[in-house]
Amino acid sequence: MRARDLLTPSPTVDLDTPVLDAARLIADRDLPGLVVVDESGAPITILPGPEVLRLAVPPYCQDDPALARVVDEAHADTFLMGVSGRRVRDALPDPPRELPVTDPDATVLELAALMARTRSPLVAVTQDGQLLGAVTLQALLDQVLPA
Amino acid sequence: MRARDLLTPSPTVDLDTPVLDAARLIADRDLPGLVVVDESGAPITILPGPEVLRLAVPPYCQDDPALARVVDEAHADTFLMGVSGRRVRDALPDPPRELPVTDPDATVLELAALMARTRSPLVAVTQDGQLLGAVTLQALLDQVLPA
Numbered sequence: 360m361r362a363r364d365l366l367t368p369s370p371t372v373d374l375d376t377p378v379l380d381a382a383r384l385i386a387d388r389d390l391p392g393l394v395v396v397d398e399s400g401a402p403i404t405i406l407p408g409p410e411v412l413r414l415a416v417p418p419y420c421q422d423d424p425a426l427a428r429v430v431d432e433a434h435a436d437t438f439l440m441g442v443s444g445r446r447v448r449d450a451l452p453d454p455p456r457e458l459p460v461t462d463p464d465a466t467v468l469e470l471a472a473l474m475a476r477t478r479s480p481l482v483a484v485t486q487d488g489q490l491l492g493a494v495t496l497q498a499l500l501d502q503v504l505p506a
Numbered sequence: 507m508r509a510r511d512l513l514t515p516s517p518t519v520d521l522d523t524p525v526l527d528a529a530r531l532i533a534d535r536d537l538p539g540l541v542v543v544d545e546s547g548a549p550i551t552i553l554p555g556p557e558v559l560r561l562a563v564p565p566y567c568q569d570d571p572a573l574a575r576v577v578d579e580a581h582a583d584t585f586l587m588g589v590s591g592r593r594v595r596d597a598l599p600d601p602p603r604e605l606p607v608t609d610p611d612a613t614v615l616e617l618a619a620l621m622a623r624t625r626s627p628l629v630a631v632t633q634d635g636q637l638l639g640a641v642t643l644q645a646l647l648d649q650v651l652p653a
Contacts, residue, residue: 385643435616438614478557
C-alpha cells in the first residue's frame with residue numbers, strides 16, 4: 360500500500376483566496392484542512408480548519424472565550440462576516456505549520472510518521488512539484504486497521 | 507443559535523480504552539478526535555486524531571519520516587499492530603491538550619473562540635459535569651457561512 364493508492368482529490372487555495380471561500384471548501388468537503396499552493400501549483404503549507412475562525416473571533420474572546428457570551432446572539436450568529444475581504448495569507452498560523460508532503464511511493468508507515476510528527480490529519484502528495492492530492496487520516500486508518 | 511442546536515452525539519473513550527478501539531471510532535465515525543472522559547463520565551481532555559498514530563510509529567521515523575521508507579511495504583502495512591495492548595492514557599499528548607468544553611447555552615461566537623484558542627475542531631458540551639455531545643468545526647461552519 361502506497362500513498363498513490365490512498366489519494367483523495369484535494370481542493371487547493373492560494374494565499375489570495377478569500378478566507379470565506381476557504382471556510383466553505385472545508386465545510387462542503389468535510390475536510391480537516393486545506394493545502395495552500397503557490398502560483399506554480401506547488402504546495403507551500405496547510406491551512407488547518409480551526410485557523411479559518413481565528414481572524415473572525417476578536418482577540419479578547421480568544422483569550423477568554425467566556426467573554427464571547429456578552430455578545431448578543433444575533434451578532435454572534437454573524438461573526439464570520441468579520442473575515443469578509445480577508446485572504447488566506449492573513450489566516451495562516453505564525454509560524455506556518457510544517458508542511459507534511461511526500462511522494463506517491465510513500466508507504467503507510469511514512470504517511471503515519473508525517474501525520475504523527477506534524478500532528479496533521481492531512482498529508483499532501485506531490486510529483487515533480489505538482490500536487491496530486493492528499494491522504495487523510497481517515498483514509499489511512501481505513502486501510503491499516505485490522506478488519 | 508446555541509451549542510445545544512449544533513450537538514453531534516460524541517462517542518467517548520476513557521483512559522483505559524485500547525488505542526486500536528479509539529482509532530476505529532475515529533475512522534468509522536469520521537471524527538477529528540475523541541472526547542476522553544473519567545470514571546464519572548466527565549470529559550477530561552481531547553484525543554486528537556493524529557495522536558493515535560504516535561505510539562505506533564517508531565520515534566526515529568517521527569524524527570525523520572523519510573527513514574520510514576527503509577521498512578518494507580509488508581511490515582509498513584501492519585505498523586498499527588504495534589499499539590496492540592496500549593491504552594488511550596499512553597497516547598495522550600504531553601502536556602495534555604487544553605480541553606475545549608462549554609455548556610449548551612454557548613453562542614456560536616463562544617464555540618468559535620474555543621476552537622480558535624485551542625486549535626481544536628471539536629468542542630465538548632457538558633451539563634452538570636456530564637457530556638451531552640460535541641460541536642464540530644463542520645457543524646459550526648455549516649451554520650455560520652452565508653447561504
